[in-house]
Amino acid sequence: MVLNLELYDIIRSQKGADIKEFKKNDCIYHEGEIPEGIHCIDSGKIKILKSEINVKNRIVQLASKGEILGIHAIVNNHPYTSTAVVMDKTKTIFLSSDNFIKLVESDNSYKFLVMKSLCSSIDTMESHISMISDKQSEQRCAQTLLMLINKYGLKNKKILKIKLSLDELASYMCMSRGYMKKIMIDFSTNGILNFESGEITILDKKQLEIIAQKAN
């Protein structure tokens, strides 16, 4: 995944850029709210949720350092289309809408950077779309775990640093909770991973990669 460090650095050094800190389960913004500004993630983990009929909330994206949230709502001047909730202590750099628009208007090449940032968000979403619609459930599960390892890293080279509940993981992979649990149990009996009290320990990353690549 391409990070937008250039735009991120520019926003960081802007006058009027504020550092905001959030605790776990804080909500950075709500779906339907009028955007006040953009948030660049400096550290931490954030889940982006979207409400659905009959379903509590579905995770559509997981965000981490370097990603910028809320741009599209400001550019097209509409309310937020999703909700951002903090999963782990997070620091963001906040720039108000007015300042952001002023910044972007000041130089055409900044607009290009904004476009790039939007592109990389869309790419992430589209690869997620093709994953949930194309892959078999076992593959989906393996691929999602690998994505989480890549994005957030492992503690002690083993334990996933990100803590998602089974419900959240299942919603992200678009499976029922029961079915996902079954796959996870299969994985753990095959010695690929261990999951206890919300912590996932990866024992055999190679095997996960093989499963994720496997043709149906």
Added chain:
Amino acid sequence: VKNFFETPSCESCASRLSNVFCSLNDNQVNELALDKSCNIYKKAQLIFYEGNRPTGLYCVNQGKIKIFQTGEEGKEQILRLAKEGDLLGYRALISGEPYSASAAVMEDAVVCYIPRKTFFELLQKNSELSNKMMQLLSHDLKEAEARITGLAQKPVRERMAETILMLREFYGSDDDEIINASISREDIAGIVGTSTETCIRIIADFKHEKLIVLAGKRIKVANLHGLIKAAHVFD
């Protein structure tokens, strides 16, 4: 017999006036017209391939195009559809990444090609064009977000009804309420994200329920209200 083909002129092009290039001034339109090239693509022909590096931007003058990714076993997942006035391949061009999907023609198309250099120069020169591009990408992001929730939750039947409604809205329908697109069942299955067999079965169900009438490959929406109900679209 070789068909007579005249390269569409940018100046009076309805496609240009309906997309981001409407913000160009006369000089810039001339520049665009000088640098672009134009091709006819036949049904099923590919315009660009997933994994290749982009060298320019495509602007659809006429025709219907699908943008898709190929999974294992060659199964297609259609991500988006395009029609006259739409741009193709701009995301890969801007991000500098290889194409994340392929584009193929569903109904014969005329597509213009704008070289990378020309497009980037115009972006730098014309701030209105840059604004329009930002807005376009922001819109795409919103759509992608909505697509995930749509795919994830709805059963195939609802997605199918939704797809027919989407095609109707996207391509429009004629006086007899027949959708202006003849799209193969395989492609419809690719959009919905299901097998061709299931797709054909559900279309037959819809026909029995008198929600739709089939006119060859084209679909006529007979009971719009019923179809909306089947799709569970609330907005």
